[in-house]
Amino acid sequence: MGSAWNVIPQNMGLLLDGLLLTLQLSAFALLVSIPVGVLLGLCRISGNRVVSFLAVSYVEFIRGVPLLVLLFWIYFVLGKFLKLGPFLSGVLGLGLFSAAFIAEIVRAGIQAVPRGQMEAARSSGMTYVQAMRFIILPQALRKVLPPMASQFITLIKDSSLVSVISVVDLTLVAKNLVSTSFRSLEVWSFVAIMYFCVTFFLSQIISALERRYRVSE
Amino acid sequence: MRKWMFLCVALLLMIMTGCSQEAGTGVSGPSTIQKVIDKKKLVIGTSSGYFPFEMKDKEGKFVGYDMDLGTAMANALKVEVEFKDFSDFGGLIPALQTGDIDMVISGMTIRGDRALAVSFSDPYYSSGQVVMVPKKDSTTQSWKDLDQPGKKISVGQGTTGALLAKQLFKNAQVMDFDGFTNAALAVKQGQADALIFDEPGVRVFEIMNADSVRGVYEVLSSENLGIALPLNDQATIQWVNSFLASYRNGLDDQTSTNKWFKSNEWINQVQQQ
Numbered sequence: 001m002g003s004a005w006n007v008i009p010q011n012m013g014l015l016l017d018g019l020l021l022t023l024q025l026s027a028f029a030l031l032v033s034i035p036v037g038v039l040l041g042l043c044r045i046s047g048n049r050v051v052s053f054l055a056v057s058y059v060e061f062i063r064g065v066p067l068l069v070l071l072f073w074i075y076f077v078l079g080k081f082l083k084l085g086p087f088l089s090g091v092l093g094l095g096l097f098s099a100a101f102i103a104e105i106v107r108a109g110i111q112a113v114p115r116g117q118m119e120a121a122r123s124s125g126m127t128y129v130q131a132m133r134f135i136i137l138p139q140a141l142r143k144v145l146p147p148m149a150s151q152f153i154t155l156i157k158d159s160s161l162v163s164v165i166s167v168v169d170l171t172l173v174a175k176n177l178v179s180t181s182f183r184s185l186e187v188w189s190f191v192a193i194m195y196f197c198v199t200f201f202l203s204q205i206i207s208a209l210e211r212r213y214r215v216s217e
Numbered sequence: 218m219r220k221w222m223f224l225c226v227a228l229l230l231m232i233m234t235g236c237s238q239e240a241g242t243g244v245s246g247p248s249t250i251q252k253v254i255d256k257k258k259l260v261i262g263t264s265s266g267y268f269p270f271e272m273k274d275k276e277g278k279f280v281g282y283d284m285d286l287g288t289a290m291a292n293a294l295k296v297e298v299e300f301k302d303f304s305d306f307g308g309l310i311p312a313l314q315t316g317d318i319d320m321v322i323s324g325m326t327i328r329g330d331r332a333l334a335v336s337f338s339d340p341y342y343s344s345g346q347v348v349m350v351p352k353k354d355s356t357t358q359s360w361k362d363l364d365q366p367g368k369k370i371s372v373g374q375g376t377t378g379a380l381l382a383k384q385l386f387k388n389a390q391v392m393d394f395d396g397f398t399n400a401a402l403a404v405k406q407g408q409a410d411a412l413i414f415d416e417p418g419v420r421v422f423e424i425m426n427a428d429s430v431r432g433v434y435e436v437l438s439s440e441n442l443g444i445a446l447p448l449n450d451q452a453t454i455q456w457v458n459s460f461l462a463s464y465r466n467g468l469d470d471q472t473s474t475n476k477w478f479k480s481n482e483w484i485n486q487v488q489q490q
Contacts, residue, residue, distance in 0.1 A: 076408075080406045080407065080408070163393075164395035165394070166392035166393050166394050166403075172393055175305065175307050175374055175393075176375070176379075178375075179306070179310075179375030180380070182311065182330075182331070182333075182334035184308075
């Protein structure tokens, strides 16, 4: 059978292609989930009952459905009519899923800013939007960084699920490699390390950001 | 703190490298068949959803041609049988290598690359790969008609059809799905232009979805299905082959063949797609 770890350098190109796709998928999903999540979070605390009810419903529904089911649903049900294709279905599924969790993080962050801050801003003549933008959100940002970091890392890890709808991400490359080489231990160990390197690098960036914001406090 | 972390990762790597040297070597100690007799239980790995070899009925129980074979084997050994379901067909051989299951009966094609990782019994069934297309595609007569840029070919990840499709199609795009059911669903729903899969599976899927798909029965390969056993476990290989020699074409086998391949009555008993 030869040296078992040979399977890694021999298929390095394939594995790197898979990693690249995982990174692209996660990046696009982030681009979807951050604006949607922030908007949802703001709607959640809105004074308008209808708006906040809609946001709550969305968050509760998405949180109550497994991502795998959501992906199958988007690809096989929604994708049938919209002709989304695997990659876009994956981006949309991951993005909308992550948005629900980001919404909760944003809501908690804003609510953690003392109520007096808003009252002070309003009484100094600012509008609600101005007060949000210049007083509340900058303070909330600092509080939401650590939970956001774990959410981003979760997103990258969750992206491995898209392999079931034929997106050739790192996990599908690994599955295919195992099914032709049968070196499951070597392939999965290496892939685990690849995922770890990406998420570790990301968490280092976010800790650096946290340190920077702490200085300005 | 960071130093400690790297130390831990390095240690983990060393443990993994150490483990890998044991994997893939021959069996030592008692044979698998002896272990099965001792623990009074035969654990068979399978991947449900491959009609009519392995399916689940409405109560969630395994039924099908492979289940009849596995059950007959357990009866001959006078032990209990347990079927373990792997949704990922590609996970079956690794599970056999780690000893998680005693054997694989899952419509598995006997193939050279697999035979380096596991040992195969004599063949118990012969089939081949065919193409399945959506019903509205009335022109496709051969796989060659599908090999055009922009065409999408769905396959079950880790199956022989997947390997064959990647060799055959130079222009069309091959899409790996999680198992036959999802790959077939992609054709049914119009997300893929064709599926490459084993003939019996395609025939049954066509019967169940006659209004949406059509089989193109140009056989692309000739294949023998075998039982995968731990590598070089001679006692087990010999026992299984002796069993198959008496089972094949015997009364139980004939009953099973008539039930699953010559009649469609069982379709209402299994989970609907």
